[in-house]
Amino acid sequence: MKRAREVEDEYSLLCGALSWCRGLMIGRGTFGFLYIAYLKKPKAFGSVMAVKSTDPLKGDLLMWEKIVLDSLQGCPHVI
Numbered sequence: 001m002k003r004a005r006e007v008e009d010e011y012s013l014l015c016g017a018l019s020w021c022r023g024l025m026i027g028r029g030t031f032g033f034l035y036i037a038y039l040k041k042p043k044a045f046g047s048v049m050a051v052k053s054t055d056p057l058k059g060d061l062l063m064w065e066k067i068v069l070d071s072l073q074g075c076p077h078v079i
């Protein structure tokens with residue numbers, strides 16, 4: 001049996017400066033699905049992260065969540 005990181009596609013942004021492989025789904029919320037992901041570039045950060053994806057037709061919901069979370073940045077009651 002293949003491990004999750006061997007079967008997933010590679011994604012990249014910023015002309016390849018940032019790239020990662022998406023692994024198994026680890027959660028589901030109102031705005032999308034959470035996947036474990038393995039950072040390939042840059043190497044400076046930790047290599048495991050969580051990536052949230054959504055249906056392209058519902059992308060505005062994910063953008064809205066980002067706007068709300070950005071506005072809460074620095075709030076002592078949010079971790």
Ligand SMILES: Nc1ncnc2c1ncn2[C@@H]1O[C@H](COP(=O)(O)OP(=O)(O)OP(=O)(O)O)[C@@H](O)[C@H]1O
Nearest residue numbers: 026027028029030031032033034035049050051052
């Ligand atoms: N950084 C993370 N690491 C590991 N698991 C995560 C991470 N972020 C989210 N999850 C998992 O994915 C689930 C969905 O996360 P998400 O942030 O989309 O929704 P939520 O805030 O839990 O719920 P809702 O958006 O419906 O209020 C979480 O309940 C959790 O189990």
